[in-house]
Amino acid sequence: MAKNYHDDKNGIVGESIIIEIGESKFVRSKYYRIHKFEGVWTLDLVERSPERKILLFPIGKRNKTALKPLLKKQVLTNTTIYSDC
Incomplete structure (x- = not known):
């Protein structure tokens, strides 16, 4: 069963955990507008x-200075990170 994010504020914890990271864009479709995706x-x-713990964090900018502090806070230093970047 899904658990509320606010009930578990520890992030990804554990010894030698492997995580996958990625970026997603959640959009609201507006059929009367063409090629404009706000999200x-x-x-x-x-x-x-x-x-299979999943954490999603809204981000304003997708650059190193915005993502690095979030990763440091949520991921242990001995964690293996897989990314499609």
């Missing part, structure tokens, strides 16, 4: 474990 970019963290 929110998120940083996605997925834990490769039996629990």
